[in-house]
Structures are given as structure tokens and as C-alpha cells.
Amino acid sequence: MDDYPALNVFWSMLWFFLWIMWLFLLFKIVTDIFRDHEMSGWGKAGWLIFVILLPFLGVLVYVIARGKGMTQRDVKAAKENEAALQDYIRKTAATPAAGGSHVDELARLVELKDKGALSEAEFQQAKAKLLT
Template sequence: MYFWEILGWMLWATVFIGYLFALFAIIGDLFRDRGLSGWWKALWVIFLVFLPFLTALVYLVARGQGMAARSSTAAREAEDAAQSYIRDVAGKTPAEEIAAAAALREAGTISTEEFEQLKAKALS
């Protein structure tokens, strides 16, 4: 009997945690959706508070397709922002650094020895 009580408790805990994941996904989607007015967002949140399971089910059925599209768009935008940040932080490629140093040498700004040092540093 004790084993079945623990198993039942674990089942309900899993269902509750799954519901919390769905709830957070729904709330995140509500505030990510720019096409939905603030009043509709407030109405969805009020229904989520007072009729949580039914509202979550209706939301997932009614707006699930758009929810997936908005999530995909947000993930793509986050990936693009991360890649842009990495490119900005990483700086120039070694070939670009050598080309810039060669342009400085040709302009007479740096000597041949300084060019060789910059080239060695870029290739290391």
C-alpha cells in the first residue's frame, strides 16, 4: 500500500510540474505576442488564474500553432544576436589583421619589422 501511495504522489507531482511548464510557456508566449492587445493578454491571465487547467488546454488548442511560430522566431532572433555578438567580440580574422598591417606598412605608418611582429601575432 505504501508503494502505491508514493507512486501516486510521484504521478501527481509529474502532472503538476508539467502543468507549470505549460503555464510558463503560455505566459511567455502571451507577452511575446505583439499582435495581441493588452486587454486580451490580461483576460487570458485572469482565466489562467481562475480556471487554470481548462484555460491552458484551450490556449494550447486555439493558439498552439502561433505559439510554435513565435517560439521559433524568438529562438532564431536569439541565435542571430548571439552569433552577431560572437563576431563582434572575436574581432578580425588573421587574414584581415595581416591585410590591415600590410596597408599600414604600405602607408609608411609602421616599419617592416613591426609588420612582421603583427603578422606573427595574427598567425599565432
Template sequence: MSFWENFWDIFWWFFLVYAFIAFLWALFAVIGDLFRDDMLSGWWKAVWILFLVFVPLLGVLVYVIARGKGMTERSMARAQENREASDAYIRSVAAPSPSDEISKATALRDSGTISADEFERIKTKALV
């Protein structure tokens, strides 16, 4: 009888693969959080890493139970920082507001860099 002929063997195999991938994801999330935590000293980080190396499943469970709330807070703070940085970048590369363009054109006209006709074209383009 072949392995692929029994439904429950296949089901069990997929379940184990899923559980292993979920465990790896949790392990990497814990390690990532461990190194992002500025409040934890280097010695405690080393103790956690040793715990995760020698007793990985128990280490992940204990870390999530003991430090899960802080893990969530650090994750949310990092997401907020990323969002703010993204918004600031978008604002910096987005087209300037019409009032900014008109004020720049006014300064150029007053300095004599552009003529009154060019100023009017820039102003019309900015308002459209």
C-alpha cells in the same frame, strides 16, 4: 501500514508531482507567450490572464488549442533571433581574418606608424 510501504501509493504520489510540475511548466509557457505576443491587445491579454487565474487547467488547454500554432511560430522566431544575435556576437569577438589583419597593418605601415619589419612580422603571424 506506512505510506512508504505500498508501491502504488508511492507511484501515484510521484505521478501527481510530475503532473503538477508539467502543469506549472505549461502555465508559465502560456503566460510567457501571452506577454511576448505583439499582435494581441492588452485587453485580450487581460482576459486570458483572468481565464488562467480562475480556470487554470482549462485555460491552459484552451490557449494551447486555440493559439498553439502561433505559440510555436513565436518561439521559433525568438530562437532564430537569439541564434543570429549569438552568431553576431561570436563574429565580433572572434579573431579577425588574416586579410583584415594584413590590411590594417598595411594602413599602419603606409601612415608611418609601424616599420616595414614590423609589417612583415604582423603579416607572417597573420598567415601562420
């Protein structure tokens, strides 16, 4: 450990984490380039080439030039995902579960039997038909 003092460990860790953060930012920018539906295909190709050939400068220029739009597209995508999830929940909650309709039908049969509209034999026959 004497050959690699604590300050060198700190600097190595710092550079490693900065490199990881830069990679995340690079991937975020590449996905944002493809997510933007308002940008033409040539514009996407140009930004992609710029970000790949001159990565540090390309990422910096992209964040400066289109950073606000990145945030707006992220918010829009999050709202669309939330709306889709809420719509799915509403549709799923509106339809009765597979066993839910059987339970309702069985409750209706018990109510008819209690009122005397069904005899015990008719109730048993309807119940057996419902449960099979």
C-alpha cells in the same frame, strides 16, 4: 512502510510530476501571452484572467486555440537569439584583441630592423615605447 505500499508511492510520484509539468505549462503560457506582440493589451488581459481564474480550462483552451502560434513565436525568438549571437561573434572576431595590435606592430618593427631600415637603438626605443 507497510502503511504506504509501493503503488501508493507510484501514484503520489505520478501526481507530483504531473503537477510540476502543469506548472511549467502554465508559466510557459503566461510568458507566451506577454511575448505575443500582435495581441492587443485587452486580449492579453483577457487570456491572463482566463488562465488565472480557471487554470486547467484556461490552459487547455489556450493550447488548443493558440498552440501553433506558441511554436512559431518560440522558433522566431530562437532564430533572433541565434542571429544576435552570430552577429556578436562576428563583431568580436573582427576587432583585434587588445594585445593583437601590439603584436602586429612589434612584428613590423622586427621586419624593419631586419631589412636595415632601423638601427638597434631605434628598434629598442620603438619597442620600449610600444610595450609601455
